[in-house]
Amino acid sequence: MRRKPVTLVTGAGGEIGHGLIGRLAAAGRDVLALDVRELPADVRAQCAHAIVGDIVDRNLLGRLVSEFEIHAIYHLAALLSTRSEFTPETAHDVNVGGTLNLLHLAVEQARWHGEPVKFMFPSTIAVYGVPDLATKASAGRLREDQFLFPTTMYGCNKLYCESLGRYFTRHYRQLAHEREPSGVDFRALRFPGLISAFTLPSGGTSDYAPEMVHAAAEGKPYACFVREDARIPFMAMPDGIDALLRLEAAPKAGLRRVVYNVTAFAPSAFELAELTRRHFPGARITFEPDLRRQGIVDSWPADTDDAAARRDWAFAPAYDLERTFRDYLVPNVKARYTGAQ
Ligand code: SER
Numbered sequence: 001m002r003r004k005p006v007t008l009v010t011g012a013g014g015e016i017g018h019g020l021i022g023r024l025a026a027a028g029r030d031v032l033a034l035d036v037r038e039l040p041a042d043v044r045a046q047c048a049h050a051i052v053g054d055i056v057d058r059n060l061l062g063r064l065v066s067e068f069e070i071h072a073i074y075h076l077a078a079l080l081s082t083r084s085e086f087t088p089e090t091a092h093d094v095n096v097g098g099t100l101n102l103l104h105l106a107v108e109q110a111r112w113h114g115e116p117v118k119f120m121f122p123s124t125i126a127v128y129g130v131p132d133l134a135t136k137a138s139a140g141r142l143r144e145d146q147f148l149f150p151t152t153m154y155g156c157n158k159l160y161c162e163s164l165g166r167y168f169t170r171h172y173r174q175l176a177h178e179r180e181p182s183g184v185d186f187r188a189l190r191f192p193g194l195i196s197a198f199t200l201p202s203g204g205t206s207d208y209a210p211e212m213v214h215a216a217a218e219g220k221p222y223a224c225f226v227r228e229d230a231r232i233p234f235m236a237m238p239d240g241i242d243a244l245l246r247l248e249a250a251p252k253a254g255l256r257r258v259v260y261n262v263t264a265f266a267p268s269a270f271e272l273a274e275l276t277r278r279h280f281p282g283a284r285i286t287f288e289p290d291l292r293r294q295g296i297v298d299s300w301p302a303d304t305d306d307a308a309a310r311r312d313w314a315f316a317p318a319y320d321l322e323r324t325f326r327d328y329l330v331p332n333v334k335a336r337y338t339g340a341q
Helices: 015-026 058-067 081-086 088-113 133-139 153-171 208-218 237-249 269-279 291-299 307-313 321-338
Strands: 004-010 031-035 049-052 068-075 117-124 184-191 193-195 222-224 234-236 259-261 285-287
Touching: 004 015, 015 031, 015 237, 058 068, 058 088, 068 088, 081 088, 081 153, 081 291, 088 117, 088 153, 088 184, 117 153, 117 237, 153 184, 153 259, 184 237, 193 208, 193 237, 208 222, 208 269, 208 285, 208 321, 234 237, 234 321, 237 307, 259 307, 269 285, 269 321
Parallel strands: 004 031, 004 068, 031 049, 068 117, 117 184, 184 259, 193 234, 222 285
Antiparallel strands: none
């Protein structure tokens, strides 16, 4: 009996999954969606199969192996940085334990069908940890190998999972008598804060940017939880999804790294508020920093250096800050909250 060939997407109901699944379906791929909650109806309609379940449940993943032939995995499920600080041990279980379970599933799948399994992994600027604001200012755009001293559980988890992915891809069972490659082709992107017009993030620390814009469109006041001068990189969601698909499609021979930075623009919170006010003149934005969440943002780089991604697989974001607001956020969030175009 032939098993069904699919692309597995974990965390399918989350922010990235929402847009990614539409793109995969449009490309004619059968998506097997996995999420701890029922998917929203519009996302479910684009999936060939959808399963409600937890990535820490090894029995569930075992059953997937027997039923489906998985050629690619987009492992999007994670507890984000703010939420993880409330339950660090649970975050570790999900973010690390879940990833290890999926890497194991990928090994099994590759053995079954004899082809490599591409394992796409969104990593994050939270893997960085700059010690203070003076260093943050002087260090500028960080390369992939600088200041890897995360201060959050989420950042620790993602940095370690990058290493696990590298291990599975390059060094798996290196001392075995008859060494065989694992069959896992792990590829990671370090995303900046992602801003979506269609979904709001839950539990992140870069959330002030999307929250500010969505509140303005809804006509609600917004108290920004970081200082006006807080600065980290961001990217419009369509560019984030495009980057994942492009990295998946890139020929292996050209990939000199396992983990790539990608970035698009790096405004201060004040600049974000100014743009929001320009597009939504009635926006009521105040700054009421939460010192502890501010501390996390201060430890993240002001921007990252994505030269390797541009060189190896032609990463090039289509949306700069102005265009993100004008062509993507403003029309879509207005339509979402007022029905207007
Ligand atoms: N957006 C994420 C967060 O804030 C960072 O990867 O947790």
